[in-house]
Amino acid sequence: MTSYSILTILILLPLAGCFCLAPVWNRPEWARPLALGIAVAELALAGWVLVAAPGMPPAPGAAAGYFLWEDAAWIERFGIRYLLGMDGISLLMVALTAFTTVVAMLVSWRGITERATLHYFLILLMESGIMGVFLSLDLVLFYLFWEVMLIPMFFLIGIWGHGRRIYSAVKFFLYTLVGSLLMLLAIIGVYLIHGDATGTFTFALPLLAKSPIAHAAAPWLFGAFLLAFAIKFPLFPVHTWLPDAHTDAPTAGSVILAALLLKTGAYGLVRFGYPLFPEAAKGFTPLLYVLAIIGILYASWIAYAQEDMKRMVAYSSVGHMGFVALGIASWGPVALSGSILQMVNHGFTTAALFALVGMLDERAHTREVSAFGGLWGTMPAFSFFFLFFAMASAGLPGLNNFVGEFLILVGVFRITPAAGAIAFLGIVLPLIYTVRLVQEVLFQTERRPLRLPDLTLREGAVLAVLAVIDLYIGVHPKPLLDILKVPVALLTGVAP
Amino acid sequence: MTIADLWTIMPLLLLACGSVLVLILGAIVPGRYGTAIGVAVCAGAALWALQTPPRPLAPTLGVAFTPFARSFLVLFAVTALLSLLLAHDHADRQGLEGEEYPATILFGAFGMGVVASAANFLTLFLGLEALTFAFYILVAYDRNRPASGEAGLKYLLMGAVSAAFVAFGIALLYGATGSLEIGRAVAASAAGGGIALAGWGLLLAGLAFKVSLAPAHLWTPDVYQGGPTPVTAFLAAGSKGAAIALFLLILPPLGEIGPLRAPLWGLALLSMAVGNLAALLQPNVKRMLAYSSVAQMGYVALALLSGGRGYEAAAFYAVAYGVMSLAAFGALASLEQERPLEQVDELRGIGYRRPFQGVVLAVAMFALAGIPPTVGFAGKFAIFFAALRAGETPLAIIGILTAAASAYYYLRVVVNLYMKPAEEAAPGPLPTPAEAVCLGAVTVAILALGVWPGPLFDLVEAILKA
Numbered sequence: 001m002t003s004y005s006i007l008t009i010l011i012l013l014p015l016a017g018c019f020c021l022a023p024v025w026n027r028p029e030w031a032r033p034l035a036l037g038i039a040v041a042e043l044a045l046a047g048w049v050l051v052a053a054p055g056m057p058p059a060p061g062a063a064a065g066y067f068l069w070e071d072a073a074w075i076e077r078f079g080i081r082y083l084l085g086m087d088g089i090s091l092l093m094v095a096l097t098a099f100t101t102v103v104a105m106l107v108s109w110r111g112i113t114e115r116a117t118l119h120y121f122l123i124l125l126m127e128s129g130i131m132g133v134f135l136s137l138d139l140v141l142f143y144l145f146w147e148v149m150l151i152p153m154f155f156l157i158g159i160w161g162h163g164r165r166i167y168s169a170v171k172f173f174l175y176t177l178v179g180s181l182l183m184l185l186a187i188i189g190v191y192l193i194h195g196d197a198t199g200t201f202t203f204a205l206p207l208l209a210k211s212p213i214a215h216a217a218a219p220w221l222f223g224a225f226l227l228a229f230a231i232k233f234p235l236f237p238v239h240t241w242l243p244d245a246h247t248d249a250p251t252a253g254s255v256i257l258a259a260l261l262l263k264t265g266a267y268g269l270v271r272f273g274y275p276l277f278p279e280a281a282k283g284f285t286p287l288l289y290v291l292a293i294i295g296i297l298y299a300s301w302i303a304y305a306q307e308d309m310k311r312m313v314a315y316s317s318v319g320h321m322g323f324v325a326l327g328i329a330s331w332g333p334v335a336l337s338g339s340i341l342q343m344v345n346h347g348f349t350t351a352a353l354f355a356l357v358g359m360l361d362e363r364a365h366t367r368e369v370s371a372f373g374g375l376w377g378t379m380p381a382f383s384f385f386f387l388f389f390a391m392a393s394a395g396l397p398g399l400n401n402f403v404g405e406f407l408i409l410v411g412v413f414r415i416t417p418a419a420g421a422i423a424f425l426g427i428v429l430p431l432i433y434t435v436r437l438v439q440e441v442l443f444q445t446e447r448r449p450l451r452l453p454d455l456t457l458r459e460g461a462v463l464a465v466l467a468v469i470d471l472y473i474g475v476h477p478k479p480l481l482d483i484l485k486v487p488v489a490l491l492t493g494v495a496p
Numbered sequence: 497m498t499i500a501d502l503w504t505i506m507p508l509l510l511l512a513c514g515s516v517l518v519l520i521l522g523a524i525v526p527g528r529y530g531t532a533i534g535v536a537v538c539a540g541a542a543l544w545a546l547q548t549p550p551r552p553l554a555p556t557l558g559v560a561f562t563p564f565a566r567s568f569l570v571l572f573a574v575t576a577l578l579s580l581l582l583a584h585d586h587a588d589r590q591g592l593e594g595e596e597y598p599a600t601i602l603f604g605a606f607g608m609g610v611v612a613s614a615a616n617f618l619t620l621f622l623g624l625e626a627l628t629f630a631f632y633i634l635v636a637y638d639r640n641r642p643a644s645g646e647a648g649l650k651y652l653l654m655g656a657v658s659a660a661f662v663a664f665g666i667a668l669l670y671g672a673t674g675s676l677e678i679g680r681a682v683a684a685s686a687a688g689g690g691i692a693l694a695g696w697g698l699l700l701a702g703l704a705f706k707v708s709l710a711p712a713h714l715w716t717p718d719v720y721q722g723g724p725t726p727v728t729a730f731l732a733a734g735s736k737g738a739a740i741a742l743f744l745l746i747l748p749p750l751g752e753i754g755p756l757r758a759p760l761w762g763l764a765l766l767s768m769a770v771g772n773l774a775a776l777l778q779p780n781v782k783r784m785l786a787y788s789s790v791a792q793m794g795y796v797a798l799a800l801l802s803g804g805r806g807y808e809a810a811a812f813y814a815v816a817y818g819v820m821s822l823a824a825f826g827a828l829a830s831l832e833q834e835r836p837l838e839q840v841d842e843l844r845g846i847g848y849r850r851p852f853q854g855v856v857l858a859v860a861m862f863a864l865a866g867i868p869p870t871v872g873f874a875g876k877f878a879i880f881f882a883a884l885r886a887g888e889t890p891l892a893i894i895g896i897l898t899a900a901a902s903a904y905y906y907l908r909v910v911v912n913l914y915m916k917p918a919e920e921a922a923p924g925p926l927p928t929p930a931e932a933v934c935l936g937a938v939t940v941a942i943l944a945l946g947v948w949p950g951p952l953f954d955l956v957e958a959i960l961k962a
């Protein structure tokens with residue numbers, strides 16, 4: 001395999017997989033393993049890249065920090081290129097995507113009985129789109145993948161969701177579309193302003209970032225980018241689509257939404273927002289701080305009041321992503337590495353929590369906290385994992401989230417002590433609702449007898465792998481931080 | 497006029513003679529040859545136009561076989577061909593008989609071809625009227641349905657008024673400039689003073705009717721809804737394309753858009769706002785698409801008033817809107833059995849009952865909403881690109897916000913197709929081979945031109961420069 005085409009293969013393999021499903025369209029019992037096989041192949045490829053890529057010599061023509069690079073003309077008259085690149089940040093995101101897709105398929109293995117092939121088709125299509133988002137370095141190409149990944153999620157929620165699934169699906173789609181269409185205008189604006197100023201008309205990020213926009217319109221353009229990313233993030237007050245989408249999505253949808261789609265917003269801000277408009281972004285820092293902190297506190301507060309476990313996890317996501325936003329807004333090397341690491345951590349932890357709630361829902365057909373109690377006695381394996389991931393989510397030292405939150409807080413303290421101090425509350429608050437959740441569901445006396453079977457081997461295996469990863473990152477985050485060192489230093493201009 | 501001239505305008509002659517031939521043949525052997533001959537004629541016209549090099553013609557003809565004319569002729573011939581294929585099976589199912597149907601479609605294509613190749617204001621007017629007359633007939637063709645006749649009458653009355661506007665506008669321009677030759681008259685109109693300006697105003701008003709720009713759009717929903725669905729497909733794809741071609745014939749010679757900017761600005765703004773907002777409220781699927789076409793033409797107006805790159809964007813959008821309309825209305829036509837589809841609700845679960853048409857319709861909706869990777873996105877991108885380039889930032893922002901709102905009603909169709917349970921679960925009939933070919937082709941075009949729009953952009957740049 002030449003290193004030249006790996007990135008394209010990463011994007012196209014799941015897409016090709018979609019077409020492979022066509023012959024077995026009416027045979028879900030064949031389609032399911034086939035789709036899983038493709039996702040596993042993609043994971044193997046991503047895993048190989050994760051191991052091999054940092055050691056590769058930089059590709060010819062690549063910008064600093066990128067070890068894989070693909071560049072070809074696409075729509076030349078507009079200066080749009082097919083430009084893909086992978087640095088440490090994309091690498092982690094790609095690995096997370098490949099892994100989460102396999103998890104999403106496994107957790108919905110039995111839950112999806114209707115139109116199963118279509119379900120796996122959409123998951124593969126979405127994987128392709130998300131890979132594209134994390135690998136594109138041309139603004140229009142990025143926008144293309146950014147929109148493409150919406151469509152499968154819209155269908156996943158709308159077709160297999162529950163409750164007000166159509167309302168949630170449409171809300172999700174429209175929210176994101178409003179943000180991203182304004183971003184499209186801003187993308188064109190960047191192109192024109194940059195071209196007029198430098199004579200180089202291009203949508204390629206490396207060229208655009210070389211001479212950042214210093215124009216009166218820069219705050220507006222950054223604002224449009226920020227809005228698009230903040231909706232995905234989701235930052236307060238444009239987060240309201242998220243609890244609805246999460247609550248009504250099927251388990252696989254929730255897992256992908258939490259673990260991957262939210263990350264695309266944060267990733268976009270890190271990759272495009274700040275490098276394109278460093279000056280304008282600095283002006284927005286106080287606003288971002290405030291929104292992030294409101295998000296952290298408010299989400300934890302609301303989460304405490306939730307009766308629906310899925311909604312509770314969804315709101316906790318808003319809180320966790322608030323931390324990520326805080327770290328990005330401080331734009332210091334330590335906090336930024338923490339944010340990116342926290343994106344990965346949140347992906348693993350929340351995916352596991354949604355999977356657990358989904359498993360409970362599959363068995364008991366309810367997600368109300370008040371329906372359960374004393375599960376530790378009847379479902380010990382489930383309860384063990386539930387407790388484990390709830391604690392990981394709350395930031396127990398030794399588990400992965402603690403590392404990310406710690407780095408973010410340290411970094412923010414160093415730059416803006418006040419913001420760090422208030423955000424510290426955000427570490428405490430999740431503990432309150434997590435303890436309540438665990439206490440009510442697992443420990444207190446049984447409210448009504450539920451004869452629920454414990455985890456199957458498939459479920460246990462998925463969770464065990466997730467738990468091992470959580471633990472590994474928790475005690476030994478150095479390899480991941482090493483991967484991030486170079487790109488973060490390049491982004492912030494400061495060695496960590 | 498020489499033999500060589502006739503040879504060059506053969507595509508137009510083929511369409512006109514083909515139309516007559518189908519009519520006569522229908523009188524002698526009433527049967528099923530109409531569509532076959534029509535398809536052959538359209539294919540012949542398209543191929544002929546493709547292989548004939550552009551050359552100047554005798555000025556008395558009033559037409560010019562420019563690269564512009566050649567490309568648009570191919571587009572219209574292909575559109576007519578696809579519409580004929582759609583109309584044939586649809587007519588069988590809905591009991592619409594007679595050779596007049598394919599013959600009139602051919603005549604309409606002839607009118608479109610004349611518009612695109614006109615070098616003279618009179619020819620332009622004749623072409624425009626030829627194509628509109630064809631549609632008066634086609635829209636009213638379904639005699640069993642009162643709505644169809646009503647729509648035809650409404651279109652006729654509105655069309656007659658707009659024709660009067662256009663004719664008077666041309667007369668004033670002629671009076672002010674002393675020339676009927678398009679390029680010369682338009683270029684001279686800048687110095688023509690008030691009379692020329694009044695001429696432009698009337699021309700613009702008349703053309704706003706033809707492209708259904710708000711506030712001259714009121715006929716659109718009734719006509720779209722009333723006409724047989726394949727006719728609506730042809731109307732949306734072909735006649736809108738011809739009207740855009742017309743704009744592209746008369747606006748670029750003007751150079752500076754100057755005093756026309758304000759009216760076009762207003763038309764674009766109103767069309768984007770009114771079209772999208774009205775479409776939000778429509779329960780009837782064809783009316784909804786009609787209002788959406790008002791909005792889509794608003795984006796074209798935004799491109800036109802941006803000039804330069806905007807003309808290229810408008811020409812690109814003529815093709816883009818053509819394939820999207822053929823896909824949307826074609827899929828609806830293919831879904832219609834013995835009676836027309838009315839409400840969006842009737843599409844419930846169709847995505848599973850009739851998967852092929854469902855996919856085509858869904859792709860068309862995403863394309864119309866401007867979601868990548870479709871031709872609709874490439875077209876909108878080019879339009880907003882041109883608008884920002886030309887400094888029309890406020891209108892571009894309004895445009896993008898209304899585009900976001902438009903996603904809601906396009907999504908409603910998709911929601912009905914895939915997310916609401918069907919009233920009956922059994923799979924419906926498969927598309928006929930002709931429909932499958934036609935819908936398959938336009939769907940592939942929507943995606944292919946979305947992923948790889950470069951060649952088409954190069955083409956429109958070349959034909960507008962030449």
